[in-house]
Amino acid sequence: MNRRRLLHHGESFHGDTGEVAATRDDLDDLADYGLVDIDLGGSGRYLVKPTLDGARAARQLVREQRRAAHIEPVDLTWANVRPVLHAIVDAWTGAGGSTAYCVGIEAVPSRVGRPPDDLGLMRTIELPKATDWVDARYKDDTDELIAQPTIRGIRATRGWPGGDSEESAERLLSSLDEIAESSEDEAQSMGGPGARHAYGGRAKTLAEVVSKAIGTAVWSSPVSVDRVI
Numbered sequence: 001m002n003r004r005r006l007l008h009h010g011e012s013f014h015g016d017t018g019e020v021a022a023t024r025d026d027l028d029d030l031a032d033y034g035l036v037d038i039d040l041g042g043s044g045r046y047l048v049k050p051t052l053d054g055a056r057a058a059r060q061l062v063r064e065q066r067r068a069a070h071i072e073p074v075d076l077t078w079a080n081v082r083p084v085l086h087a088i089v090d091a092w093t094g095a096g097g098s099t100a101y102c103v104g105i106e107a108v109p110s111r112v113g114r115p116p117d118d119l120g121l122m123r124t125i126e127l128p129k130a131t132d133w134v135d136a137r138y139k140d141d142t143d144e145l146i147a148q149p150t151i152r153g154i155r156a157t158r159g160w161p162g163g164d165s166e167e168s169a170e171r172l173l174s175s176l177d178e179i180a181e182s183s184e185d186e187a188q189s190m191g192g193p194g195a196r197h198a199y200g201g202r203a204k205t206l207a208e209v210v211s212k213a214i215g216t217a218v219w220s221s222p223v224s225v226d227r228v229i
Contacts, residue, residue: 003039003047013046030054052140059143067119074120076127082170084124085133087111089149089157102135102146128153 006013006021015021022030027048030036035054039047050058091107108125109116125147129136133156136147155163156170163171 003037003049006046006048056138056140059138063138063143072119074123076120076123080120081124081128082173083112084108084121085128085149085153086157086174088125088134088147089153092149099148102137102148105145105147108147 004015006015006027012020013022013024013027027036027038027046031038034051035057037049037051087108088103090111091103092101095101095103105122105125106116108114109118109121112121114121122145125134125136125145128134129147132150133153134147134149136145138145149157152163152167154160156167157174159171159174
């Protein structure tokens with residue numbers, strides 16, 4: 001990033017074309033927040049450039065101003081957010097699961113049936129970062145939203161042991177999803193919607209569900225899943 005020369009005139013700083021760019025207090029505040037670097041030159045001349053954080057903050061401001069011009073409600077219920085979390089984990093593991101790789105936004109919409117420019121989709125990727133489910137950011141060169149699951153997000157969606165009660169709850173939901181999908185596949189292979197009840201869920205047990213929820217491998221007598229879900 002090139003430095004922009006500012007000329008000092010009294011309490012205000014003017015750009016090369018004469019327009020008022022900032023006051024001295026403005027620049028001091030921005031520098032204190034780490035948003036600009038200032039070189040104090042001779043003859044009242046300052047050289048100013050945004051820091052990396054400053055450039056990101058400026059892009060975020062422009063992004064949110066653009067979104068504010070077209071306000072729309074967003075659904076941030078967990079039932080709406082968790083498919084996006086799973087889509088990010090699926091796309092990331094499908095690409096090899098490298099800790100050096102982030103999933104581009106283009107990999108998510110088709111997996112959750114949402115348009116790529118949907119504000120609600122953007123928010124469901126941005127906000128889980130605050131609770132450490134994913135690490136999401138905008139690329140510095142293209143301003144593209146990218147994301148990578150954190151270890152917390154992986155534990156919750158892939159049945160790893162450990163974690164807090166929120167992760168355990170998500171492991172339970174993920175396990176029930178897997179069982180429901182498995183039961184549907186088994187019913188189809190056996191030739192009809194009533195086949196699931198005939199099959200009785202004998203290949204799945206309540207202990208399996210619980211063990212995935214707490215991250216352990218516990219087995220006991222089979223219990224029909226139909227009694228649980």
